[in-house]
Amino acid sequence: MKCEEVDLIGFLQSDLDSSQTSSVAEHLQGCTDCQDRLRLVLEMRKNRKELERLKPAPKSRGYAWPIAAGLVLVALVGYWYSLNHQDVTKLAVVTPYPMVPPELRSPRPQDEFLAAARAYGSGNWSAAEVQLRQYLKSHPEDYEAMFYLANALCAQNKLSESEVVLAKLETRNPQDNRVRWLLANLSLRQRDIQAARRRLDAITHSAGEFHEEATALLKKLPH
Amino acid sequence: MDSCLLEDLWARHQRLFRHIACAIVRDADIAEEVVQEAFRRALGSHFPGSSSEEALLYLKRIVTNTSIDYYHHGRRQALEDDLDQANRVADPPASSPLNQLLEQERQDLEKKRLNVIKREMTKLPPEQRFIIENLVLQESPATLTALSQSTGVPISTLRSRMILGLDRIRESLRKEGLWGVK
Numbered sequence: 001m002k003c004e005e006v007d008l009i010g011f012l013q014s015d016l017d018s019s020q021t022s023s024v025a026e027h028l029q030g031c032t033d034c035q036d037r038l039r040l041v042l043e044m045r046k047n048r049k050e051l052e053r054l055k056p057a058p059k060s061r062g063y064a065w066p067i068a069a070g071l072v073l074v075a076l077v078g079y080w081y082s083l084n085h086q087d088v089t090k091l092a093v094v095t096p097y098p099m100v101p102p103e104l105r106s107p108r109p110q111d112e113f114l115a116a117a118r119a120y121g122s123g124n125w126s127a128a129e130v131q132l133r134q135y136l137k138s139h140p141e142d143y144e145a146m147f148y149l150a151n152a153l154c155a156q157n158k159l160s161e162s163e164v165v166l167a168k169l170e171t172r173n174p175q176d177n178r179v180r181w182l183l184a185n186l187s188l189r190q191r192d193i194q195a196a197r198r199r200l201d202a203i204t205h206s207a208g209e210f211h212e213e214a215t216a217l218l219k220k221l222p223h
Numbered sequence: 224m225d226s227c228l229l230e231d232l233w234a235r236h237q238r239l240f241r242h243i244a245c246a247i248v249r250d251a252d253i254a255e256e257v258v259q260e261a262f263r264r265a266l267g268s269h270f271p272g273s274s275s276e277e278a279l280l281y282l283k284r285i286v287t288n289t290s291i292d293y294y295h296h297g298r299r300q301a302l303e304d305d306l307d308q309a310n311r312v313a314d315p316p317a318s319s320p321l322n323q324l325l326e327q328e329r330q331d332l333e334k335k336r337l338n339v340i341k342r343e344m345t346k347l348p349p350e351q352r353f354i355i356e357n358l359v360l361q362e363s364p365a366t367l368t369a370l371s372q373s374t375g376v377p378i379s380t381l382r383s384r385m386i387l388g389l390d391r392i393r394e395s396l397r398k399e400g401l402w403g404v405k
Contacts, residue, residue, distance in 0.1 A: 004383055007367055009358045011246075012291070014283035015366050018239055021283065025242030035249060036402075037389045041359050042247075042294055047337050048360050054344055 001027045006034055008041055091220050092188035093213070096125075096151035097178055112138065113145065120148055125155040143172065150182060159186055177208035184214070197221060229265055232279055240286045247290035248297060254290070261289040336401045343392040351388030354381055359389075 001023050010016045011024040028034050044051060099120050116131030132149040139145060146165055153162035163186055169179045184199035200221075203214035233240075240261065244254035265285050344352060358364045371378045396402035 003386060004379060007382065008385075009364055010366060011243075012287055013364065013366075014280055014287050018236065018279070018283075022239050022242050025239070025246040028246035029242075029249075033390075035246075036393055037386065038247065040389050040393055040396075042291060043336070044340060044355075044359050046295060047340070048362065050337060051341060051344060051360055052356075054341055 003027075003031060003034055006031075008034070008038055012038075012041065012045075089189050089191060091217060092185040093181075093217075094155070094185070094189075096120075096155045097147070097182065099148055110135075113142075116145070116148070120152060123155075125152045128152040129156065143169065147178065147182075150179075154182065154186060159189060162186060175206065175208070177203050177206060177210045177214075181210040181214065184217070193221060228275060228278055229282070232275060232282055233262060233265075236279060236282070240282070243283065243286050244290045244293075247287070248293050250297075253293060253297065257290050257293045258286060260293075261286040264289060332401070335399075336396060339396050339399055339401055340392055343395045347388050347391060350376075351384045351391070354385045355388045358385060 006024055006027055007016060007020070008024070011021060011028075014021070016024060028038060099117055112131070112135045116128055116135050119125075119127035119131050129149060129152045132145055132152060136142060136145050136149065146169055150162045150165040150169065153159075153165065163183070166179055166183050166186065169176065170183065173179065180199045180203050184196045184203070187193070187196035187199065197218065200214040200218045203210050204218065237258070240258050241254055244257040244261070245251055248254050248257055261282070265282055268285070344355070347355070354370075357370060358367070365373070367378045367381055370376075371381055374381075393402060
């Protein structure tokens with residue numbers, strides 16, 4: 001019989017059958033380790049009441065520190081990740097720039113533009129895009145029409161197309177904060193924080209439109 | 224208990240009873256004394272069962288318990304013998320300062336051992352402490368089989384955990400010079 005097979009408690013409780021009892025007893029007479037264990041068991045049983053009063057073992061003692069450290073690490077990594085990988089797309093303002101009602105414009109726009117303006121005003125972005133593209137065929141240099149086309153594209157999540165149009169506008173008028181604002185929000189939606197920051201900074205350093213909005217948005221951007 | 228049944232069982236299982244006693248008290252002469260004492264206790268007891276299996280189990284328990292009593296008494300007796308020896312050498316009166324000092328030392332030693340056992344118990348891995356608390360420290364512990372069924376841990380694993388736990392405590396006692404001391 002090996003030590004691992006010895007049921008000391010069963011032996012002391014007389015729970016073993018006669019052959020098992022005899023085997024354990026024989027093993028005990030020849031094994032000093034098991035004799036020692038038996039002595040210790042008897043001593044512990046004698047002091048049972050004192051030993052029972054020990055505080056219960058924490059269930060996960062031995063693993064508590066690694067687990068706690070792991071949790072703290074996960075929390076820190078999560079915090080760091082949230083700081084650095086904040087879903088900046090949610091910060092982006094997606095509301096298209098409101099179009100000045102055509103009837104208030106002077107000179108009064110042409111009918112082609114009016115159709116686009118109606119679609120734009122009603123939030124029918126795809127129709128507005130079609131109408132504006134149509135209009136731009138005959139008025140390719142119309143800055144305002146291009147700007148609203150960029151907005152209509154942006155509203156349909158056609159970000160790349162919108163960006164191409166806005167880039168042209170920016171080249172033509174680098175000081176237009178409306179274009180900067182739209183480009184900055186486009187950059188955020190594409191998770192390009194640096195580009196967004198650069199454009200927002202430009203807005204805040206100018207006295208034009210979207211100054212307050214750009215300042216507020218800059219504060220929300222992760223560092 | 225039916226004395227015929229008892230005598231019959233005693234005659235048939237005397238070797239087993241000696242084995243049990245010898246394993247616990249670790250002295251053939253004392254084991255013989257233990258077996259005789261157990262037999263006397265059995266004769267004087269009122270065994271409520273009737274089957275020979277129940278009677279045999281009862282007798283084994285009496286032998287085991289008597290052996291444990293002798294074991295503890297033997298340790299105590301050995302200490303008292305040491306005290307007597309010391310007394311004989313110095314020949315002081317029973318309540319002499321030397322006697323009191325030796326008794327105090329014995330108590331201190333017991334206390335130290337118990338403190339080490341307590342400390343080591345709290346340091347044991349939970350699975351080892353669990354098995355020791357549920358097998359060693361229970362007055363009527365569950366069997367390994369029952370514990371294995373309730374925890375889903377194989378019996379061999381439970382036994383190994385108990386051995387590891389006991390060995391850890393024993394090793395600490397040894398390191399502090401408290402193992403192998405009467």
